[in-house]
Amino acid sequence: MTDLRSDTITQPSAAMRKAMAEAETGDDVLREDPTVRKLEEQAAALTGKEAALFTPSGTFANQLALFTWCPKGGEVYLSEYSHIVQHETGASAHISGAFLRCFVPSNGHWAEWDDIAPRIRTVKDVHFPRPALICLENALSDGTVQPIASLASIKVKAEKAGLPVHLDGARMFNAACYLKTEAAAMAQQADSLMFCLSKGLGAPVGSLLCGTRDFIGEARYKRKIMGGGMRQAGILAAAGLIALREELPRLGEDHQKARELAAAFEGFDAVFDVINPVPDINMVFLRLRRGGKKREQLFLKLLADADVRAYPPEGGVFRFVTHRDLSKAQLIGVLKILPRIAEALK
Numbered sequence: 001m002t003d004l005r006s007d008t009i010t011q012p013s014a015a016m017r018k019a020m021a022e023a024e025t026g027d028d029v030l031r032e033d034p035t036v037r038k039l040e041e042q043a044a045a046l047t048g049k050e051a052a053l054f055t056p057s058g059t060f061a062n063q064l065a066l067f068t069w070c071p072k073g074g075e076v077y078l079s080e081y082s083h084i085v086q087h088e089t090g091a092s093a094h095i096s097g098a099f100l101r102c103f104v105p106s107n108g109h110w111a112e113w114d115d116i117a118p119r120i121r122t123v124k125d126v127h128f129p130r131p132a133l134i135c136l137e138n139a140l141s142d143g144t145v146q147p148i149a150s151l152a153s154i155k156v157k158a159e160k161a162g163l164p165v166h167l168d169g170a171r172m173f174n175a176a177c178y179l180k181t182e183a184a185a186m187a188q189q190a191d192s193l194m195f196c197l198s199k200g201l202g203a204p205v206g207s208l209l210c211g212t213r214d215f216i217g218e219a220r221y222k223r224k225i226m227g228g229g230m231r232q233a234g235i236l237a238a239a240g241l242i243a244l245r246e247e248l249p250r251l252g253e254d255h256q257k258a259r260e261l262a263a264a265f266e267g268f269d270a271v272f273d274v275i276n277p278v279p280d281i282n283m284v285f286l287r288l289r290r291g292g293k294k295r296e297q298l299f300l301k302l303l304a305d306a307d308v309r310a311y312p313p314e315g316g317v318f319r320f321v322t323h324r325d326l327s328k329a330q331l332i333g334v335l336k337i338l339p340r341i342a343e344a345l346k
């Protein structure tokens with residue numbers, strides 16, 4: 001089975017399993033787990049932040065950031081398309097009580113200051129929520145990457161407006177790889193950020209929230225409130241350390257696979273409308289030129305018959321994700337079945 005649903009479906013590598021089995025552990029709520037501490041130190045060093053905190057998931061880390069930055073009802077400025085808005089089950093309503101004030105990015109992808117600024121309350125008024133936070137995302141859920149200069153411009157202006165910036169960097173190392181920059185250069189444009197170990201980096205579990213020592217100290221307390229104080233979590237952190245050492249340097253290979261896949265779909269442009277013919281990261285997005293529910297179902301069935309798994313489309317858009325467990329042979333296999341599938345969809 002070739003699985004193109006997500007980069008979250010990868011299995012822990014042999015090196016991860018070995019490291020997990022041999023991990024030195026302790027009670028991390030008491031801060032006695034040396035492996036978690038090591039992972040947090042490495043995450044802080046990689047992102048150029050003072051401190052980091054291990055969390056069970058990316059959603060957890062994002063929501064913890066909101067919970068830590070925002071008083072109840074505090075207003076958060078973020079894109080309508082962001083993961084926090086679209087795919088985190090409305091968690092801020094349950095956890096932080098932060099009020100999400102959305103905008104549609106005028107460039108169709110990422111936020112620019114001109115999208116954010118008109119939303120920010122500049123006067124105190126009994127009717128208004130209080131401005132609390134700006135949230136950005138890189139790489140974006142649509143597979144594009146926001147340039148550093150654009151992030152930097154927002155950071156400077158946010159600072160002037162007295163607002164902190166949180167970066168959802170679930171795939172920030174993919175973004176850094178695309179931008180050919182250090183992750184810290186991107187992290188510098190945010191006051192807090194989170195990245196995931198369990199996506200392109202292939203670890204089974206975990207994300208890291210990074211920021212100043214004070215911010216992370218407060219987040220540690222709020223993590224406990226959320227039930228995220230983990231005990232011998234070094235078992236999980238051990239896989240994360242392998243992910244940072246062995247998987248991070250190879251993310252570019254996944255991007256190359258996505259480019260090959262996109263180019264192959266492009267070869268049948270009478271059938272497929274490829275939205276990103278040259279993907280920035282490890283995701284290919286496309287629509288069927290002749291759409292409709294029935295044809296979308298047929299496409300999924302043709303893929304399934306050829307042992308290829310894909311998620312159903314969202315709003316007519318299919319997403320295919322490359323990852324470490326997609327072998328060269330499997331990719332070639334997908335490229336080989338495309339002519340037949342395209343013919344059937346004509």
Ligand SMILES: Cc1ncc(COP(=O)(O)O)c(C=O)c1O
Pocket residue numbers: 056057058059060062083084137139140141168170171196198207
């Ligand atoms: C941009 C972005 N942010 C946050 C998350 C949440 O991560 P998790 O699935 O670990 O909760 C995801 C997951 O795909 C994501 O793509």
